[in-house]
Amino acid sequence: MARLLEHINVPGIETFDVYRKHGGYKSVEKALKTMTPDEVTEEVKKSGLRGRGGAGFPAGMKWSFLDRKSDKPRYLVCNADESEPGTFKDRYLMEKIPHVLIEGMITSSYALGAKTSYIYVRGEYMYIIRILEKAIQEAHANGFLGKNILGTDYSLELYVQPGGGAYICGEETALLESLEGKRGNPRLKPPFPAVAGLYASPTVVNNVETISAVCSIVNESGDEYAKIGIGKSTGTKLISASGHINKPGVYEIDLGLPVEEFIYSDKYCGGIWKGRKLKAVVAGGSSVPILPADLILKTAKGEPRLMSYESLSDGGFATGTMLGSGGFIVMDETACIVRNLWTFTRFYHHESCGQCSPCREGTGWMEKVLHRIEHGHGHMDDIDLLVDVAKKIEGNTICPLGDAAAWPVASAIRHFREEFEYHVRYPEKVKNPKHFELEPFRSEKVLATV
Amino acid sequence: MAKVTIDGIEVEVADGTTILNAARQIGGEVVPPAMCYYSSLKDTGGKCRVCLVKVTQGSAKDPRPMPKLVASCRTPVMDGMVVQNITSPEVLEARKGVVEFLLINHPLDCPICDQAGECDLQNLAYEHGAGKTRYEEERRTFEKVDIGDKIKLHMTRCILCYRCTFVADQLTNERVHGVLHRGDASEISTYIEKAVENDFSGNMIDVCPVGALTDKTFRFKSRVWFTKPLDAHRNCTKCSGKVVLWTKGDDVLRVSARKDEFGEVKEYICNECRYDHKNMGDWTIEGPRHIDKNSVISQNHYEKIDMQKLKLDIERQIQFQKGKQLPETNQSPA
Ligand SMILES: Cc1cc2nc3c(=O)[nH]c(=O)nc-3n(C[C@H](O)[C@H](O)[C@H](O)COP(=O)(O)O)c2cc1C
Ligand code: SF4
Ligand code: SF4
Ligand code: FES
Numbered sequence: 001m002a003r004l005l006e007h008i009n010v011p012g013i014e015t016f017d018v019y020r021k022h023g024g025y026k027s028v029e030k031a032l033k034t035m036t037p038d039e040v041t042e043e044v045k046k047s048g049l050r051g052r053g054g055a056g057f058p059a060g061m062k063w064s065f066l067d068r069k070s071d072k073p074r075y076l077v078c079n080a081d082e083s084e085p086g087t088f089k090d091r092y093l094m095e096k097i098p099h100v101l102i103e104g105m106i107t108s109s110y111a112l113g114a115k116t117s118y119i120y121v122r123g124e125y126m127y128i129i130r131i132l133e134k135a136i137q138e139a140h141a142n143g144f145l146g147k148n149i150l151g152t153d154y155s156l157e158l159y160v161q162p163g164g165g166a167y168i169c170g171e172e173t174a175l176l177e178s179l180e181g182k183r184g185n186p187r188l189k190p191p192f193p194a195v196a197g198l199y200a201s202p203t204v205v206n207n208v209e210t211i212s213a214v215c216s217i218v219n220e221s222g223d224e225y226a227k228i229g230i231g232k233s234t235g236t237k238l239i240s241a242s243g244h245i246n247k248p249g250v251y252e253i254d255l256g257l258p259v260e261e262f263i264y265s266d267k268y269c270g271g272i273w274k275g276r277k278l279k280a281v282v283a284g285g286s287s288v289p290i291l292p293a294d295l296i297l298k299t300a301k302g303e304p305r306l307m308s309y310e311s312l313s314d315g316g317f318a319t320g321t322m323l324g325s326g327g328f329i330v331m332d333e334t335a336c337i338v339r340n341l342w343t344f345t346r347f348y349h350h351e352s353c354g355q356c357s358p359c360r361e362g363t364g365w366m367e368k369v370l371h372r373i374e375h376g377h378g379h380m381d382d383i384d385l386l387v388d389v390a391k392k393i394e395g396n397t398i399c400p401l402g403d404a405a406a407w408p409v410a411s412a413i414r415h416f417r418e419e420f421e422y423h424v425r426y427p428e429k430v431k432n433p434k435h436f437e438l439e440p441f442r443s444e445k446v447l448a449t450v
Numbered sequence: 451m452a453k454v455t456i457d458g459i460e461v462e463v464a465d466g467t468t469i470l471n472a473a474r475q476i477g478g479e480v481v482p483p484a485m486c487y488y489s490s491l492k493d494t495g496g497k498c499r500v501c502l503v504k505v506t507q508g509s510a511k512d513p514r515p516m517p518k519l520v521a522s523c524r525t526p527v528m529d530g531m532v533v534q535n536i537t538s539p540e541v542l543e544a545r546k547g548v549v550e551f552l553l554i555n556h557p558l559d560c561p562i563c564d565q566a567g568e569c570d571l572q573n574l575a576y577e578h579g580a581g582k583t584r585y586e587e588e589r590r591t592f593e594k595v596d597i598g599d600k601i602k603l604h605m606t607r608c609i610l611c612y613r614c615t616f617v618a619d620q621l622t623n624e625r626v627h628g629v630l631h632r633g634d635a636s637e638i639s640t641y642i643e644k645a646v647e648n649d650f651s652g653n654m655i656d657v658c659p660v661g662a663l664t665d666k667t668f669r670f671k672s673r674v675w676f677t678k679p680l681d682a683h684r685n686c687t688k689c690s691g692k693v694v695l696w697t698k699g700d701d702v703l704r705v706s707a708r709k710d711e712f713g714e715v716k717e718y719i720c721n722e723c724r725y726d727h728k729n730m731g732d733w734t735i736e737g738p739r740h741i742d743k744n745s746v747i748s749q750n751h752y753e754k755i756d757m758q759k760l761k762l763d764i765e766r767q768i769q770f771q772k773g774k775q776l777p778e779t780n781q782s783p784a
Pocket of ligand 1: 050051052053054055056057059079080081082083084167168169170171172173205206207208210211399400401404
């Protein structure tokens with residue numbers, strides 16, 4: 001089975017000719033010439049491919065929900081807004097091997113019956129927009145885009161749309177609003193995009209990686225794809241590894257790889273840097289619950305934790321987390337959980353669209369309280385206050401950004417409450433921003449003797 | 451038609467009716483509060499989250515409960531739906547949270563705010579809020595600005611319900627204001643150097659649930675409870691001409707549109723009626739305006755009490771306090 005990043009190191013792979021020489025655009029030929037659109041959708045269903053943008057919703061199922069009876073045009077929109085802290089895999093893919101996304105867009109658009117499709121790229125990725133536009137030009141020049149692709153009666157135009165640099169425009173309905181030229185506020189659902197999306201027409205929104213994966217699914221069949229991975233976590237996944245590891249970067253793993261192997265093997269992260277100990281991991285981008293070292297390596301049942309949708313969420317939020325977008329942030333023993341949480345919360349405060357009261361007001365509140373605690377001005381009851389504010393945001397908002405802001409707070413306090421208490425108890429010590437680098441925090445018992 | 455049960459009371463409503471409007475048909479305590487939804491403005495609602503309710507049964511066909519609390523103002527009923535509002539502790543807790551969120555950055559300057567006495571946020575806080583704040587951070591502030599020559603914007607008091615932007619969008623022929631920035635830095639604003647100047651722009655003042663948009667011709671003239679509201683009308687070519695005059699002696703201090711029992715304007719009025727006819731003589735007086743008996747405004751207000759209705763109301767209250775089921779209807783016998 002071909003991997004997404006298989007040819008990543010081939011010189012010139014970003015150009016059409018080299019990409020084509022290495023098997024590029026075969027899926028377009030195969031789909032357009034030998035398959036009906038529904039057959040392509042069927043293969044995607046069989047592959048078990050799940051959305052790589054964060055929620056992990058089965059792509060084939062999403063495609064089958066698209067309202068095909070409507071007489072309005074249908075759209076495929078690629079979500080390349082990638083703004084989740086800790087996630088940078090889409091950027092890597094688009095920068096190094098842009099044609100895999102263009103190829104996936106063409107094949108997927110064909111399956112969905114879209115005649116116009118869009119790639120919505122976050123505003124900070126301006127250089128990527130140039131790369132994609134060049135790739136689109138090349139595809140056009142070679143007859144893979146435009147009128148009557150490869151002599152068939154299928155025609156497609158593909159456009160790249162830069163965003164304005166807002167995380168919230170990665171939420172699919174805010175993205176559609178923004179694409180329509182409006183303020184990027186998420187819409188109330190239902191209706192879902194599959195029924196009324198872009199310009200109130202049936203629309204599928206998928207992540208860059210999801211769409212790119214369609215190429216090899218079509219080339220080698222859904223069943224072949226489903227052989228990789230474990231259980232309902234089929235295929236490969238790009239993981240953005242960052243933090244206190246020896247080899248940060250983007251890795252393509254087969255789903256089901258043990259977390260321990262991912263962190264410590266030289267093939268991947270290469271272990272914790274400077275010979276230090278592992279303290280905690282945020283496994284799926286900043287929105288997912290943080291887990292302490294013991295729970296990320298093993299589930300509460302004592303089984304090895306695997307890099308899969310199911311295994312990472314084993315134990316629910318009490319002892320588990322989520323695969324999310326695959327932003328794998330590793331923290332060593334010197335990391336300060338409070339400081340890290342404050343940084344995350346500051347991000348959500350800054351990125352809330354401000355439409356609904358719990359998220360607009362709650363994110364700012366949490367940030368301010370965390371700022372105080374981290375800088376030695378906290379009170380003991382601030383900790384329970386944070387838990388309560390997070391609880392009152394969670395589930396009560398229009399879009400999941402509210403949840404994404406609440407989960408890190410709730411989980412950090414769930415697993416590292418002692419560390420918050422330490423900040424309140426020893427304000428002088430935490431005033432130095434490098435406090436835990438000077439003296440790693442271990443546990444209450446050790447502290448008692450400090 | 452769809453049958454829906456809200457807090458144990460069944461009601462039959464037209465298909466497509468929202469839970470909130472179904473509850474309004476029942477009336478009384480089971481009606482969720484609403485700070486952003488406005489029936490006559492399309493696409494409003496869903497934002498403030500004070501109207502959250504719990505759906506314990508989705509429909510007769512699919513009885514599964516909904517996983518999260520839903521905004522009753524934007525969720526249509528299904529036949530056989532069962533909803534909990536005041537009977538769900540979870541709803542009350544979430545609502546208390548929302549009220550707290552709305553208040554943490556609010557200046558609480560009611561003593562100098564023209565809206566005091568007729569403010570939805572005051573009422574909401576009174577009914578659902580806590581007596582004490584847990585917020586000890588600095589509050590967000592903005593400069594006061596004029597939007598147009600007749601309207602003052604106190605962004606500090608705004609709860610970002612977006613209603614005024616929908617008025618601008620749907621009632622006036624040229625939209626010149628909207629929301630700038632995002633998150634808690636969002637603000638209502640006019641586009642650069644353009645003032646709101648339109649025949650119907652004054653309605654923004656009436657739809658604003660708080661004192662963020664106030665009538666400059668009325669600012670600081672009087673506390674609203676020292677005025678006498680009168681229903682009045684005049685022949686107007688632009689609007690229905692049906693208004694409320696807020697008077698003191700023979701002086702008309704303010705003219706506003708009429709609001710229904712849910713605080714919503716049904717017939718919008720034009721700026722001419724609102725600003726340019728401040729003489730009693732310009733109007734045909736219909737009589738005192740009915741004001742809710744719980745409102746502070748009715749303290750200075752004379753209206754013949756319907757003793758029978760009052761008795762019925764009190765009985766309902768007593769029954770409700772005892773936890774008994776509410777009577778089917780709150781209508782007084784004809
Ligand atoms: C606040 C927020 C930000 C999001 N940002 C992104 C993003 O940057 N990229 C992305 O693919 N999905 C993002 N999503 C998820 C999208 O809403 C949507 O689920 C996804 O694009 C669907 O594609 P998939 O099914 O292929 O994963 C975000 C969701 C939320 C709530
Ligand atoms: S949850 Fe936050 S980001 Fe999402 S719609 Fe509400 S205010 Fe906007
Ligand atoms: S100014 Fe008033 S009407 Fe406009 S958004 Fe703010 S609170 Fe709502
Ligand atoms: S009234 Fe329903 S969310 Fe505001």
